[in-house]
Amino acid sequence: MATRLVEPRWVERWWRGEAGWTGAALWGALAPAEALYALGIRLRGVAYDRHWIGSCDAGVPVISIGNIAVGGTGKTPVTRWVAGECRRRGAHPAILHGGYGGGDEAALHRRWGSAPLVFEGRDRVASARAAVAAGATVLILDDGFQHRRLRRDLDLVLIAAESWEPRPRLLPRGPWREPPSALRRAGAIAVTRRVVPPSVAEAVRDDLRRIQPAAVVLGLRLEPRGWTLLGPPEEGDPGVSGPSGEVVALAAIARPDWFVENARAAGATIGDIVAFPDHHTYGDDDIERILRLAGERPIVTTAKDAVKLQALAARTEVWILEQHVVPEHGAESFGELLDGLLT
Numbered sequence: 001m002a003t004r005l006v007e008p009r010w011v012e013r014w015w016r017g018e019a020g021w022t023g024a025a026l027w028g029a030l031a032p033a034e035a036l037y038a039l040g041i042r043l044r045g046v047a048y049d050r051h052w053i054g055s056c057d058a059g060v061p062v063i064s065i066g067n068i069a070v071g072g073t074g075k076t077p078v079t080r081w082v083a084g085e086c087r088r089r090g091a092h093p094a095i096l097h098g099g100y101g102g103g104d105e106a107a108l109h110r111r112w113g114s115a116p117l118v119f120e121g122r123d124r125v126a127s128a129r130a131a132v133a134a135g136a137t138v139l140i141l142d143d144g145f146q147h148r149r150l151r152r153d154l155d156l157v158l159i160a161a162e163s164w165e166p167r168p169r170l171l172p173r174g175p176w177r178e179p180p181s182a183l184r185r186a187g188a189i190a191v192t193r194r195v196v197p198p199s200v201a202e203a204v205r206d207d208l209r210r211i212q213p214a215a216v217v218l219g220l221r222l223e224p225r226g227w228t229l230l231g232p233p234e235e236g237d238p239g240v241s242g243p244s245g246e247v248v249a250l251a252a253i254a255r256p257d258w259f260v261e262n263a264r265a266a267g268a269t270i271g272d273i274v275a276f277p278d279h280h281t282y283g284d285d286d287i288e289r290i291l292r293l294a295g296e297r298p299i300v301t302t303a304k305d306a307v308k309l310q311a312l313a314a315r316t317e318v319w320i321l322e323q324h325v326v327p328e329h330g331a332e333s334f335g336e337l338l339d340g341l342l343t
Contacts, residue, residue: 012254012278015175027173034173041170041178048148055151058128061138061341062152066145068182069168070175071254071278073158074192074222074325076105076304079142080114081220081325082156085335086138087115091342094119094136096127098143104279105142107307115140124150138342145186146177153341157186158220159208161193161201162258183212188334190218194258198328205329216337219329224266230306230318243298243319246271250290250301250309252280259302263321268300287312 014023047053065082067073079095086093094117097106106120117136119127128139128150141147145157168176183189189208193201198219205217227242246269251259256275264270274290276282290299290312298317301309306320327334 012175015169027169030173034170037171038179045182053148055149056125056128057151058125058132058139060132060136061154062128062141062150063138063154063156063341064141064144064147064152065156065158066141066143066147067158067160068145068176068178068180069160069163070171070177072163072258073160074194074220074323075143075158076108077222077323077325078156078158078190078192078220079140080109080112083115083140085338086140086342089338089342092116092135092137093140094131094134094138095140095142096121096124096131096144098122098124098147100279104304104307108304109142111303111307145182154188154337155186156188156190157183158190158192159204161191161196161204162255164191164204164207166207180208180211183208183215186212186215188216188218188337190220192220192222194222195261201328216333217330218327218334221326221328222323223326224262224321225324226322227266227300228320228322230301230309230313230320242267243300243317245269245297247298247300247319248272248274248290248294250274250276250299250305252276252278252282252305253302254278259321262323263300266321268319268321270300271297282308282312284311287315291316 063082065075065079067075083093083095093115095109095115097120099120099122103120106118109115109118117131117134119131121127124141124147131139145155166180168174170176170179189212191201191204191208201219205219209217249260249263249270253259260270260273272293274293294316298319300319300321303320303322309318312318
C-alpha cells in the first residue's frame with residue numbers, strides 16, 4: 001500500500017466525508033455558522049447588484065475565470081487556455097492573480113508564458129490599471145468570480161464534474177463558496193473533468209442549464225499530455241517516454257488523488273504518494289524527507305508544484321505531468337462570446 005508522507009489538511013478530508021463520526025458531529029454543530037455565512041454572501045451580492053457597493057471599470061474587456069467551490073476545478077490551466085484563445089483573436093491579454101497561496105499559480109503562468117503580462121496582487125483594480133498602462137487590451141482574472149470590485153464583461157465559472165453537488169454545503173461546513181444559484185451571474189459555465197467518463201460531465205451540464213439557461217455551457221477535459229523533466233528555470237527538457245520504473249508521486253493540490261490517477265493514466269508506476277496541503281510551500285526539511293522516502297526512485301509532480309521544487313530537482317530526477325485543456329462541448333459558442341467581446 002502506498003505511503004503518505006504528509007496528509008492533506010484534516011478539513012479537506014472532512015469535507016470529502018473521510019473524518020468518521022467526529023466529522024459527522026461537526027457538520028451538525030456548524031449548521032448555524034453555515035447559515036450566517038450564506039446570509040453574509042447573499043447580502044454582499046445584493047449590495048453589488050443594487051450598486052450600493054460600486055465597481056471599477058478597467059476601460060478594456062475583463063474576463064473572470066472562477067468557481068463557487070474551494071479548489072480542484074482547473075482554473076489555472078483554463079485561464080491559460082482562455083488567454084491563448086484571446087491571443088488567437090489578436091488581443092493582448094494580461095492575467096491578474098490575487099497573490100494568495102504563495103503565488104504559485106502566477107509563477108506557473110509565467111513559466112507557461114500564458115500571457116505577455118502577469119500581475120500578482122490583492123488589489124486587482126490597481127493591477128488592472130497597471131496592465132492597461134502596459135498595453136493589455138483584455139484582462140483575465142484568475143479566480144475572480146467573487147472579486148466583484150472590478151467590473152467584468154464575462155464571468156466564466158468552472159464546475160468540476162467529479163465534485164458537483166446540486167445542494168452543496170457552504171463554508172465552513174463544506175468546500176462551497178457560494179450556492180449554485182450564484183451561477184445566474186455567469187455568462188458561461190465550464191464543466192471540467194479529469195477522471196470521470198463523459199456521461200457524468202454531460203449530466204452535470206444538464207443540471208447547470210436548468211440553473212442558468214442563459215449561459216453558454218462548455219465541456220472541458222483536463223487531459224494529461226506528456227512529461228517534462230524539471231531542470232533549471234530556463235531549461236525544461238521535454239520528456240519523450242517520461243519516467244521509468246517505480247516513482248514517487250508528489251503533490252500539494254486540493255485533490256492529489258486526481259493527480260495520481262492522471263499520472264497512472266500517463267504511464268507512471270506509482271509507488272509512494274506524498275500529499276501536502278494545497279498551496280504548501282516546500283521547506284528544506286520537506287525536501288530532505290521527500291528525498292529519504294524516494295531513495296533512487298524518480299519523483300513525479302504537478303506543474304503547479306514544479307515552480308516551487310527547483311531545490312529538489314537539483315538533487316534528483318523530477319518529472320512534471322503536463323496537462324492540457326481539450327474542449328469537448330460548446331467551444332464554438334464560447335468562441336462566439338469571445339469574438340463579440342474582443343471585436
